[in-house]
Amino acid sequence: MRTILIVLAAGALIAQTPAITRTVVTRKDVSVPGREAVVARVEITPGGFAGRHTHPGDEISYILEGEGEILMEGQPPLKVKPGDGFVVPAGVKHDAHNTGSQTLKLVGVYVVEKGKPMSTPTP
Secondary structure, eight states: OHHHHHHHHHHHHHOOSTTEEEEEEEEEEOSSTTEEEEEEEEEEOTTOBOOSEEOSEEEEEEEEESOEEEEETTSOOEEEOTTOEEEEOTTOOEEEEEOSSSOEEEEEEEEEETTSOSOEEOO
């Protein structure tokens, strides 16, 4: 029961704007003590954005469909399309914008500290 509540709470914390949907596919411990991997299906509606946020670990993502921009603090916008991948280091403020006319779909793998919120909104 506790695991279910943690997964539900993490899902609620991940969804930052109505334009984004993150569905946790699996969550498992990794070989690094105190860390876990979370695999999620992420979708952002046309014209939508994730909202500026950070993660307590690395985000490794692969674009399945759609087009967008990944905006990481201190870096130029990264334009992404199907087949592209990107990595957001732990703690880096970032956002994702759907710049296309179809839903931006990606697979996100988060290797994060256990017990911390998956995502924290930032100004």
